[in-house]
Amino acid sequence: MSPFLAVIARDLRLARRQGTDIAMTLAFFVVVVALFPLGLGPTPDLLARIAPAVLWITALLAAMLSFDRLFQQDSEDGGLDQLVLSGLPLALLALAKACAHWLTTGLPMLVLAPVLAISLNLAPDSYATLVATLALGTPVVSLFGVVGAALVVGARRAGVLVALIVLPLLIPVLIFAVSAIEAAGAGLPVRVHLLFLGAILAGAIPLAPFAAGAALRQALD
Amino acid sequence: MAQLSPAPARLTATDIAVARGGRPVFAGLSLALAPGGALRLAGPNGGGKSTVLRVVAGLLSPLKGRISWDGTAITDDPGAHARRIAYLGHADALKSALTARENAEAALAVAGRASPEALDRALAALDLQRLADLPAGWLSAGQRRRVALARVVASGCPLWLLDEPTVGLDAASVGALERAIADHRTAGGMIIAATHIALDLGAGDASLDPGAFPWTAAASAFDEALV
Numbered sequence: 351m352s353p354f355l356a357v358i359a360r361d362l363r364l365a366r367r368q369g370t371d372i373a374m375t376l377a378f379f380v381v382v383v384a385l386f387p388l389g390l391g392p393t394p395d396l397l398a399r400i401a402p403a404v405l406w407i408t409a410l411l412a413a414m415l416s417f418d419r420l421f422q423q424d425s426e427d428g429g430l431d432q433l434v435l436s437g438l439p440l441a442l443l444a445l446a447k448a449c450a451h452w453l454t455t456g457l458p459m460l461v462l463a464p465v466l467a468i469s470l471n472l473a474p475d476s477y478a479t480l481v482a483t484l485a486l487g488t489p490v491v492s493l494f495g496v497v498g499a500a501l502v503v504g505a506r507r508a509g510v511l512v513a514l515i516v517l518p519l520l521i522p523v524l525i526f527a528v529s530a531i532e533a534a535g536a537g538l539p540v541r542v543h544l545l546f547l548g549a550i551l552a553g554a555i556p557l558a559p560f561a562a563g564a565a566l567r568q569a570l571d
Numbered sequence: 572m573a574q575l576s577p578a579p580a581r582l583t584a585t586d587i588a589v590a591r592g593g594r595p596v597f598a599g600l601s602l603a604l605a606p607g608g609a610l611r612l613a614g615p616n617g618g619g620k621s622t623v624l625r626v627v628a629g630l631l632s633p634l635k636g637r638i639s640w641d642g643t644a645i646t647d648d649p650g651a652h653a654r655r656i657a658y659l660g661h662a663d664a665l666k667s668a669l670t671a672r673e674n675a676e677a678a679l680a681v682a683g684r685a686s687p688e689a690l691d692r693a694l695a696a697l698d699l700q701r702l703a704d705l706p707a708g709w710l711s712a713g714q715r716r717r718v719a720l721a722r723v724v725a726s727g728c729p730l731w732l733l734d735e736p737t738v739g740l741d742a743a744s745v746g747a748l749e750r751a752i753a754d755h756r757t758a759g760g761m762i763i764a765a766t767h768i769a770l771d772l773g774a775g776d777a778s779l780d781p782g783a784f785p786w787t788a789a790a791s792a793f794d795e796a797l798v
Contacts, residue, residue, distance in 0.1 A: 367666075432678050
């Protein structure tokens with residue numbers, strides 16, 4: 351097994367053993383989405399109107415809870431030194447971390463979101479687009495999250511700091527994703543929105559790991 | 572200069588100067604290690620022993636100086652240098668949720684050195700067979716240290732960098748570690764260990780105190796280097 355795959359396998363195994371970490375992130379996603387119909391009362395039209403934004407913003411906030419898993423524990427227990435001494439270039443190490451994070455956070459949200467959308471009365475035509483935006487958008491969330499997590503390695507209150515760094519960077523993802531879902535609901539073409547999301551992902555895959563690798567190099571000194 | 576044996580040096584560090592967090596640690600430090608050699612880092616707390624290990628591992632970049640392996644600077648190919656090194660930091664790098672064996676397996680797989688037979692031998696050498704399938708979170712500090720040492724022993728890396736390897740170990744475990752070190756050196760492996768206690772690294776070991784290389788005359792050079 352190559353070191354790259356070994357890092358992913360290691361993180362997946364850890365995530366499975368410490369299952370509560372993932373469960374809490376997903377439970378936060380479910381609970382917060384469920385609060386909207388309860389708080390707004392029986393207003394199906396209003397819920398349908400805000401459903402795309404609620405789903406995406408809640409998914410982003412839930413993802414913020416998961417970023418301290420990325421490097422914080424490894425930095426505290428000495429595991430980060432071992433990962434760096436694997437000989438894997440730091441950018442590839444960051445990419446492996448992002449892959450493992452997406453598999454344990456983005457992918458489950460992708461599966462949960464359509465179910466939660468029912469409670470928000472999302473327009474029936476929007477479901478396929480909702481899943482498509484999450485499929486293109488959540489990998490970007492993981493990639494940017496790795497950059498943020500690498501920047502705050504060793505910092506106090508790192509979890510809050512990561513959210514403050516990463517959330518503004520995700521504004522374009524939010525805008526194009528929500529626009530696409532609303533366009534689908536209104537019967538308008540969604541292709542251009544999805545292409546923009548795809549372009550952001552295509553840019554983030556090579557660039558974010560390099561940024562994260564540089565940040566890790568700083569954190570080691 | 573700590574020339575350790577007549578054999579030509581494999582690892583050399585020349586005129587190393589290091590600062591951490593903007594504060595000078597040491598300057599003008601040199602060392603050399605030939606196959607089978609051992610170097611003990613001694614000196615008081617805060618003297619820079621751990622820093623020497625991290626610099627040799629390539630985890631820290633020195634401000635000045637050159638570290639080379641068989642004559643090639645380690646910065647030419649950091650990945651290749653990293654794969655030569657088994658590093659034991661002051662933290663054990665164990666995940667409480669994984670068993671002792673899984674911890675070592677995962678670390679070795681990440682380093683591209685997975686070998687079940689070597690791991691079995693290392694666990695046996697450190698008397699860990701009975702504990703191998705317990706979660707690391709259940710183990711005592713000394714037992715966790717032994718698991719971390721088993722990872723080093725099983726790695727098959729030519730250079731071991733050990734930062735206070737005996738912390739928490741009982742006398743029997745220290746003896747097991749000394750035997751593992753002797754085997755490693757007989758096979759041509761090298762060791763640099765930072766330790767306070769009388770850990771026997773074997774015959775022909777040298778000693779180095781990083782605290783003996785203070786940054787004094789070089790103070791102005793330090794300012795320049797930081798700017």
